Each structure stands twice: as structure tokens, then as C-alpha cells.
Amino acid sequence: MDRKDRVARLVDHVGNPRHKGVLDGAQVVMPGGSPECGGSVTVYLRGDGNGRIEGLSWTGQGDTISMGATSMILERVLGEDLTMDEVLAFDYDVLLQEIGHDIIGNRTRHATLGLSTLKNAVRKYLRERLRLGGV
Amino acid sequence: MEQEIQQKGYAHPEALVTTGWVAEHLNDTENVRIVESDEDVLLYDISHVPNAVKVDWVEDLNDPLVRDYLDPERFASLMADKGITPDTTVVFYGDKNNWWATYALWVFRLFGHDNVRVMDGGRVKWEAENRPMTQDVPSFARAEYPVPTRDDAKIRAFKEDVDRHLQARGPMVDVRSPGEYSGELLHMPDYPQEGAMRGGHIPGAANVPWARAVREDGTFKSADELREIYEGEAGLGQGDDVIAYCRIGERSSHTWFVLNYLLGYDNVRNYDGSWTEWGNLVRAPIER
Numbered sequence: 564m565d566r567k568d569r570v571a572r573l574v575d576h577v578g579n580p581r582h583k584g585v586l587d588g589a590q591v592v593m594p595g596g597s598p599e600c601g602g603s604v605t606v607y608l609r610g611d612g613n614g615r616i617e618g619l620s621w622t623g624q625g626d627t628i629s630m631g632a633t634s635m636i637l638e639r640v641l642g643e644d645l646t647m648d649e650v651l652a653f654d655y656d657v658l659l660q661e662i663g664h665d666i667i668g669n670r671t672r673h674a675t676l677g678l679s680t681l682k683n684a685v686r687k688y689l690r691e692r693l694r695l696g697g698v
Numbered sequence: 699m700e701q702e703i704q705q706k707g708y709a710h711p712e713a714l715v716t717t718g719w720v721a722e723h724l725n726d727t728e729n730v731r732i733v734e735s736d737e738d739v740l741l742y743d744i745s746h747v748p749n750a751v752k753v754d755w756v757e758d759l760n761d762p763l764v765r766d767y768l769d770p771e772r773f774a775s776l777m778a779d780k781g782i783t784p785d786t787t788v789v790f791y792g793d794k795n796n797w798w799a800t801y802a803l804w805v806f807r808l809f810g811h812d813n814v815r816v817m818d819g820g821r822v823k824w825e826a827e828n829r830p831m832t833q834d835v836p837s838f839a840r841a842e843y844p845v846p847t848r849d850d851a852k853i854r855a856f857k858e859d860v861d862r863h864l865q866a867r868g869p870m871v872d873v874r875s876p877g878e879y880s881g882e883l884l885h886m887p888d889y890p891q892e893g894a895m896r897g898g899h900i901p902g903a904a905n906v907p908w909a910r911a912v913r914e915d916g917t918f919k920s921a922d923e924l925r926e927i928y929e930g931e932a933g934l935g936q937g938d939d940v941i942a943y944c945r946i947g948e949r950s951s952h953t954w955f956v957l958n959y960l961l962g963y964d965n966v967r968n969y970d971g972s973w974t975e976w977g978n979l980v981r982a983p984i985e986r
Contacts, residue, residue, distance in 0.1 A: 567743075570740055570744070574744055626738035626740070627738050627739075627740040627741065627744070628738075628739065628740060666740070668756065669756050669757060669762075
């Protein structure tokens with residue numbers, strides 16, 4: 564995919580964001596980012612108690628890279644039915660390469676905002692499940 | 699002089715042009731270079747004002763290694779690439795109420811490129827007026843731009859300048875949000891590298907969030923309205939030697955533009971080290 568197509572894909576995700584909205588019954592609500600710089604997102608997560616993701620969504624506002632990349636990663640996680648362990652193991656560089664370093668430049672933080680917040684949401688979920696005696 | 703700008707009573711009305719003026723000068727590429735500078739780096743790719751070039755504050759204006767701006771050689775090269783000569787009138791516009799446009803303008807001024815303007819209302823006004831946008835990236839012949847001298851002293855403040863200013867009880871404006879000013883917000887969760895070890899503000903600084911200078915349509919408020927804010931509320935006065943700061947010096951460049959060009963304050967400096975420097979300094983005085 565050339566640069567123009569990859570930009571168009573991000574723009575499409577911003578215009579038609581996937582899995583965006585507040586998740587009813589979320590067990591974790593995890594904020595991330597900065598509204599003054601690049602963007603901020605909130606990830607909503609519900610687990611099935613066995614390490615799988617039962618519900619996932621996001622809200623947020625920010626620039627094209629941060630919002631587009633957040634929509635892309637959630638689409639991928641839900642589309643491929645990734646487990647929580649797989650989300651934690653997901654390599655940031657895979658996402659960066661998919662978007663393209665030629666687009667991201669030094670704005671790596673913007674591109675990884677959604678994924679890093681999602682990982683934090685999963686960690687919080689697992690910590691709380693552990694505390695309550697289950698996964 | 700454009701009446702629409704003239705009516706607002708600025709000290710230097712020539713620093714602003716209207717969207718209408720830009721529309722009339724789109725093809726005056728011999729004399730005018732329109733520069734888009736955004737926070738959202740992809741906006742230019744999505745669409746931009748015809749014949750506008752992009753200058754990105756991260757990729758183009760920052761030194762890639764040291765926390766500083768580009769050196770004079772790189773600035774000259776950047777200007778040459780964009781087809782800008784020392785005589786070119788550079789008109790900046792961008793997203794977020796021209797936040798990054800004024801930041802780019804401030805950096806241009808460090809290098810003595812004084813023939814600069816801002817398109818009042820920025821990108822949002824241009825779009826709201828349904829003016830033409832394009833994805834075509836213009837190509838200009840490489841220009842001759844002699845390597846300039848960078849002079850930081852007049853419009854840029856360093857930590858030592860702030861120390862002296864503090865001792866002299868000089869006026870300062872903290873243009874961050876009230877939460878950052880009060881110290882409630884150090885940084886957003888997960889981004890400690892963007893924040894500081896301590897929250898609050900430099901003692902004596904007044905808090906005027908930068909965007910208060912702008913109307914809902916993205917244009918700057920009139921001089922009377924601005925005076926009411928910066929002089930009536932924040933206590934500044936004509937002739938004051940003022941230092942403005944924020945988190946990394948971007949929002950405060952907007953306030954620097956307002957005070958310097960629109961209200962005619964001749965001695966305004968932007969402390970770009972800002973809170974990411976001051977809030978991490980050992981024993982730096984802080985007020986909450």
C-alpha cells in the first residue's frame with residue numbers, strides 16, 4: 564500500500580471510526596493521552612473471565628494519526644478475536660509499520676496512543692481479576 | 699490595509715491577512731508563500747489551500763537531537779526547498795486557531811525572517827467559507843536563501859532569563875489550562891515523559907489560557923477585547939517586559955504573537971523550555 568492509500572485508510576478510520584462509543588457494562592475504563600497534544604482516548608473493556616475480550620470500544624478526540632490508529636487497532640483486535648495475552652504481546656512496531664514510518668515520522672506516540680491505552684486497560688483488568696481471584 | 703483587520707484596532711494590523719486576501723493571492727507565488735503548519739500533521743495531505751506548502755514543527759523546525767530549533771544552515775535549506783527567499787512574504791495558517799502557525803512564525807522570526815503574516819481565522823475559517831482546497835503539492839524552483847544569523851535574545855527566554863525576570867518581579871503569563879496552572883494536572887496518565895516532576899506555576903505568573911485570544915470562528919479578538927483580558931484581568935501594561943510560557947513553548951508562541959503584534963508589546967519573550975523544564979528543575983521555585 565503506498566503512502567497515499569495509507570493516509571486515505573487513516574482518514575477513513577477517522578471519518579468512519581470502528582467500535583467507537585461508550586461500552587455499556589465495561590469493567591475497565593482507561594484514559595490515555597493528552598487532549599492538548601496529539602489526542603486523548605478512553606478505552607472501555609469487558610472480559611469473559613477466561614482471558615478473552617468480551618467487549619471493547621473507545622472514545623476520544625485528537626489528530627488523524629492518533630484517532631485513525633486507535634480505530635485500526637481496535638478493529639484488528641476484535642476482528643482477529645485476540646486474547647488479552649495476545650493484546651499485551653502485540654508488538655507496537657507491527658502497528659507502526661502498518662501505518663508507515665513515512666507518515667508517522669517522530670509522532671510515534673500519537674500512533675501508539677490507542678494500543679498503549681488498550682494494553683493498560685487489559686493490565687488493569689487482569690490486576691483487578693487477580694485481586695478478586697479469577698482471570 | 700484590509701478594513702476587516704483594520705477595524706480591530708491592532709498595533710500591527712499588517713501581521714494579519716484575511717482569508718479573502720489569501721484567496722486573491724493564491725497565484726502570487728513570486729512574492730507570497732502560503733505555509734500550513736498544523737498540530738495534525740496529516741491535514742495537509744488530506745487537503746490544503748492551493749499552492750500552500752507544509753512546514754511541520756516536529757520534522758522541520760526542531761533539531762532532531764538536541765532540544766532546540768534547527769540551525770541556520772538547515773533553516774536556509776528549508777527555505778530554499780520551499781521556494782522562499784528573504785524577501786518572500788510568508789503567510790502562515792493552520793489548525794487549532796493558528797496555534798502551530800504562530801509557533802512556526804515565531805521560529806521564522808528567530809532567523810530574522812520578519813516578512814511574516816498570519817491568516818486570521820486559520821484553516822477552520824477557510825474551510826467554513828467553502829474556499830478551494832486541494833491535495834496537489836506545489837513545486838517551486840529552489841530559491842536562494844543565504845544562511846541567516848539566528849538571534850534568540852529578543853523573543854526567546856531561557857531559564858536564566860526567567861530567573862532574572864523572577865528576581866526583578868517581571869510580569870509573566872502562564873498560558874496553560876487552569877488545571878495545569880494550579881498544579882492539579884502534572885501530565886496525562888501514561889505520558890509521564892511529557893510532564894514534570896512538580897505541578898504548579900512560576901511564582902507571580904498570571905494565568906491566561908492561550909485560546910482566550912480567539913473568537914469562535916477562529917479569528918483573533920479585537921484589540922479592545924484583548925486588552926481587557928491581558929491588561930484588565932492579567933494586569934499587564936504597555937511597555938512591560940513580558941515572558942510567556944506553557945508546556946513546551948507552543949501555546950505561548952500564540953500569546954507572544956498576540957502581545958507582540960496585536961497589542962504592540964515590544965518586549966515579549968517566549969520561554970520555550972516552559973513547564974517541562976521548570977517543573978523538573980531541582981529547587982526551582984513553584985507556586986500553586
